[in-house]
Amino acid sequence: MAQKTVLIVYAHHSPGSFNAAARDAAVEELTEQGYKVIVSDLYAMDFRANATRDDVKGELKNPELFQYGDESMYAWMEGRLREDIVAEQEKVKEAELIIFQFPLYWFSVPAIMKGWMDRVLAQGFAFSLKQMYNNGIFKDKKAMLSFSTGSTQTMYQPDGINGDINVVLWPLQNGVLHFCGFQVLAPQIFWCPTHSPPAARTAMLDGWRGRLKGLLSEKPLTFAPCELFDLSFQGGFLLHDKAREEWKAKEVGITTGHHLGKALPPDNQTKVSLQSTSK
Ligand SMILES: Cc1cc2nc3c(=O)[nH]c(=O)nc-3n(C[C@H](O)[C@H](O)[C@H](O)COP(=O)(O)OP(=O)(O)OC[C@H]3O[C@@H](n4cnc5c(N)ncnc54)[C@H](O)[C@@H]3O)c2cc1C
Incomplete structure (x- = not known):
């Protein structure tokens, strides 16, 4: 059997x-399990964070009005993307799982990692309006966030000073990863290692090692399938009446983002749900 690949995008x-x-x-853990592990060490690579005209080789389709999304899509189709982007896209194609490893910056990824997302996940390569979310281009791949925080876990509770971590994670997990089709595994969160005693830090790493042993067979987080929505501009990409009706009686919304004005489904972006979202 061919060796399977895990890509770690690290910042x-x-x-x-x-x-x-x-x-x-x-x-160490994944190599021991027989995976080929590739690390993109973004700072060591001096990876460019800025999505600019330089990412596109040759003539622009519309030199009057530079639109990065359109130009990078045409460049991807015609093999005119900058080499550093193409090299990362090749790694993505090869990987069964992508782990994003980073310290949380401003409730998000560091700029260099955001730049990786902006530049590597180009339209056509990573998504299209026809291929998104559960019908997305990478629907047979997995991805996950593994990150440390400066704040404590209680600060990210729904009643903590920072607010609910599930809300914090929605843009990255739904808006980037699941949008491109990835099955999103529950995040690995290392709460406040800087201000934790050494034994607690060691325990966090031991917990991660333990989880890594079964990581690839974990079930992904729950998102709202496209089939719940009218996938047309006329229909506004809105929830079908049937689904709206079905959720009327429920106490909680569909997902953290699709809350429908109800209470958020607990831990929707942090834990695997036993309750599935029906079509
Ligand atoms: C621009 C910016 C924005 C930020 N925004 C946010 C935010 O929005 N929300 C938030 O919560 N935080 C935020 N932070 C804080 C940031 O997330 C934390 O500082 C970061 O997550 C800490 O991770 P680290 O790897 O840098 O920890 P380090 O400080 O490198 O490590 C913590 C401790 O672990 C020790 N260590 C290293 N290796 C091991 C080992 N093998 N075993 C045991 N111990 C070990 C280190 O020596 C150190 O003592 C922000 C920080 C910056 C700079």
Whole structure:
């Protein structure tokens, strides 16, 4: 059987950091399980964060009005994307699972990792309006966020000062990963390693190692399938009446984002749900 590949997209400057230790644990565990593990160490690669005209080789389709999304799509179709983008796209194509390993910056990924998403996940390569969410281009692949925070877990509770971590994760997990079709595994969150005692940090890494042993057979998080929506501009891509009716009697919304004005389904972006969203 062909060897399967895991890609770790990694963003931390320091080899002595907690994130480096989390990355190393994943490399060791997954290699031991027989996976080929590729690491894109974005700072070490000096990966460009800015999506610019330079990403497109040759003539622009519309030099009057540069539109990155359109131009990068045509460049992808015609093999005119910059080499650093193409190299990352090749890794994505090869990978069965992508792990994004990073410290949380402003409730999101560091700019260099956001740049990886902006530039590598080009239209055509990673998504189209016909191929998105559960019908997305990468629907046979998995992806997950593995990150550390500066704040404690309680600060990210629905009644904590930062607000619900499930809401924080919605844009990245639904808007980027699931939009491109990835089955999104529950995030691995390392709460506040900087202010945790050494034993607690070791326990966090041990927990991660333990999880890595069965990671590839985990069930993904629950998102709203496209089939619940009218997938047309005339229909506004809105929820079908049938689904609206079905959810009327329920106490909680469909997902963190599709809350329908109801209470959020608990832990929708952090834990695997036993309740499925019917079509
Ligand atoms: C621009 C910016 C924005 C930010 N925004 C947010 C935000 O929105 N929300 C938020 O919560 N936080 C935020 N933070 C904080 C940030 O998320 C944390 O500082 C970061 O997650 C800590 O991770 P680290 O890898 O840098 O930890 P480090 O400080 O590198 O590591 C923590 C400790 O672990 C130790 N360590 C290293 N290796 C091991 C090992 N193998 N075993 C045990 N211990 C080890 C290190 O020596 C260190 O003592 C932000 C920070 C910045 C700079």
